[in-house]
Amino acid sequence: MHKKWQVSEVMGGDLVKILPSENKIILQLLHNRGFDDKKSINDFLSPNYDEQVADPFLFADMKKATTRILQAIKDKEKIMIYGDYDADGVCSTAVIYSALKKLGADVDIRIPFREGEGYGLNMTAVQEISDSGYKLVVTVDCGISNKEEVSEFKKNKVDIIVTDHHKEPQELPLDAYAIINPSLNDCQYPFRKLCGAGVAFKVVQGLLKTQDEFVWANKLPLGFDKWLLDLVAIATVGDIMPLLGENRIFVKYGLIVLDKTRRKGIMKIVEKLNHFSGKLDTQYIGWRIVPRLNAAGRINHASLAFELLISDNDDESDKLVQKLEEENTRRQSITVTMMKEADKIVSQIKDDKLLLASGESWHPGVVGLVAGRISDKYNLPAIIISQDGDKYVGSGRSVNGFDITSALSECSEYLEKFGGHPQACGFTIIGKENLDNFHKKMVAIATEALKDADLREILKIEAEIELADIDWNFYYKLEKFEPFGEANDMPLFLIRNLKIEQVQTVGSDGKHLRAMVSQTNHPVIHKMIGFSFGDWCAKLNVGDNIDVVFEIGVNEWNGNKELQLKIVDLMESAK
Secondary structure, three states: OOOEEEEOOOOOOHHHHHOOOOOHHHHHHHHHOOOOOHHHHHHHHOOOHHHHOOOHHHOOOHHHHHHHHHHHHHOOOEEEEEOOOOHHHHHHHHHHHHHHHHOOOEEEEEOOOOOOOOOOOOHHHHHHHHHOOEEEEEEEOOOOOOHHHHHHHHHOOOEEEEEOOOOOOOOOOOOOOEEEOOOOOOOOOOOOOOOHHHHHHHHHHHHHHHHHHOOOOOOOOOOOHHHHHHHHHHHHHHOOOOOOHHHHHHHHHHHHHHHOOOOHHHHHHHHHOOOOOOOOOHHHHHHHHHHHHHHHHHHOOOHHHHHHHHOOOHHHHHHHHHHHHHHHHHHHHHHHHHHHHHHHHHOOOOOOOOEEEEEOOOOOOOHHHHHHHHHHHHOOOEEEEEEEOOEEEEEEEOOOOOOHHHHHHHOHHHOOEEEEEOOEEEEEEEOHHHHHHHHHHHHHHHHHHOOOOOOOOEEEEOEEOOHHHOOHHHHHHHHOOOOOEOOEOOOOEEEEEEEEEEEEEEOOOOOEEEEEEEEOOEEEEEEEEEOOOHHHHHOOOOOOEEEEEEEEEEEEEOOEEEEEEEEEEEEEOOO
């Protein structure tokens, strides 16, 4: 199916009046991101940590939470940090743990098994924690949907502080000692899109500001919070949070910290598994670091990833990285096998607007990855389910225009538990009849929601430009938009009627395309590279005209640098 090219609406003249000397294409990019005044533009292009990071006490329960934590440390109470098994959950756990250990706390961590316990608190964990003498529990990246478990902690005379970022459920865990969650409907914190580690980071900032009210030897040194930003950056990218507002600041500064990280484990990932081209950026985090941290929780237990993040020993870090890489390789193999089996099932589905497949031998830790690949391939919402007897553990991924977690809410009568975001969800079902009813209802909801939708993959193009617009000065202006990620994608541009001067396949297997192109009234010939576009070489000849959607980057070799135009999609120009 051909992709749908969606070029952003050309801006009006307001930004030109505000910044009359700025490049018009750069203004268009700013317009596309919703910036319409000089301050918001300056804040975006020149992020300033000290000026733009909000006061943690804008969370209503923050002072209450930090005071209780510090009191627990002073009274030598046992504290349990309860986390989650994905990259955000593991990083969140490490953020809070690092701070509490530095403060001298008697603190342990518990991360549930994905396969046996599932997401969030569970009654078995509540009882075990309570029986083991813990007086304070701090959740990270979970807890907001665990009303019953939180109430049980209160019955057991254990205080629980819930720190989370997930959507407010129908019933809040009001028996919690404190709740810190920017997604709550009545939360006054100015930035609502923090990941779990971002929320944990705000707690550490709160501890830094509250600790002087308590007298003991251990204190968090000034600037301690900033050295946690490498973890916050990894988590923010890994949880696909929008890289705007406070997240943009955390990731921008977090990349600087990551480049100088003191964490032996992260250093070993970069050193040993690197495939590293010299630039630690969001793409490196998303493609290299996050999958390895996630692999631990998907295949075995996430404590491996946590231990790596807090390790301060070279030999231990070496062993942990090697083990993590083995888990990631196993995860890749399982994913490939499951993808083939699931694709065989969904390829038989003809008219449904939601694709569902289940298998008895499928690993529950990988269902989300396979759901994402199926959804990407068919551009439809997809649900993949692992069956274990009468228990079904599933994960879903969605497309624009269909809030899959909201759809789950409409099917809650069939679900044991569920949660997620508009584009991703997880759930558990008990009983084949409930599964069948759930399947029918979800298909009906998706069919109604997407009945008039154009389901082609959309390429969101920032602007239609000319070859003459592209030079090093323009590239340096584009660099100020980094870090790229969710809600601030690397810009895609469109140029029409490019004339092919040369075209050839490249790569050992001839899978890639390299073309030299020109444009009328522009004397400079540019090189374009199209990875996996080698098939086009048989369709194109010198002198043909093409329309191309592309990214602008830099190619470096043997000390030389050149601007590189990377093809994302192309078509022959209209005659």
